Amino acid sequence: MGEVPRAATVANTSEFDSFVAARGPSLLRTAFLLTGDRQRAEDLVQTALGKTWPRWDSVAAGPREAYVRKVMLTTYIAWWRRRWNGEYPTAALPEQPTTDRDLDQRRDLLTALAALPKGQRAVVVLRYFEDLTEAQTAELLGCTVGTVKSQAARALATLRQCPALAVTEGELR
Incomplete structure (x- = not known):
């Protein structure tokens, strides 16, 4: 096992602060x-x-900026690989339901999905809402393609029988 890095000393706190003050804008520009x-x-x-910071004493004075930039890049790559899908501000709001009928249909669909067993619900969401292939769905769920097919068939059969999702002649567009 490797040695646990010790925290930077109090004497080097001013060195670290000076580095951040001097190179911070450049680091921020690169990060942006x-x-x-x-x-x-x-x-x-x-x-x-x-x-x-915990390794500040062990990094030689010359390559400290290169070290920080390397840490910044590897951190960015780790964030990118996680495919963070957080919220982003936008001027245009996503399309919202405009009628009570749309809201009722959404509620009925959510109720019907909630009634499915968790495995079937996961398959339906991944296959039909996320538009993944059977193979991609199987990989994400850690099961076989055959399991995805059978779960999807059972879920769709159950949803077809759900009275809340029944479409009448007058509702067809």
Whole structure:
């Protein structure tokens, strides 16, 4: 096992502070170019500096900026690989239901889905709402393609029998 890094000494706190004051704007600019978002860039720089602080004494004075940039890049790659899908501000709101009928249909669908067993519900959501293939769904759920097919068939049969989802002649568009 490797040696546990010790925290930077109090004497080097001023060195670290001076580094952040001098190179912070440059690091932030690089982070912004990576993320494309000011707040995420600030988070990225803060995270990289937080990871660097415990090892500050062990990084030679010359390559400290390169070290911080490397930490920043590997952190960004880790975030990207996680495919973070957080909220982003937008000027245009997504389309909203316009009628009580739309709201009733959404409620009925959610009620019908909630009545399905968890495995069947997961298959329906992944296959028909997320538009994944049977193979992709099987991989995500850790089961075989045959299981996905049978679960989907059972779920659709159950949903077809659900009275809340029954469509009458007058409701067809």
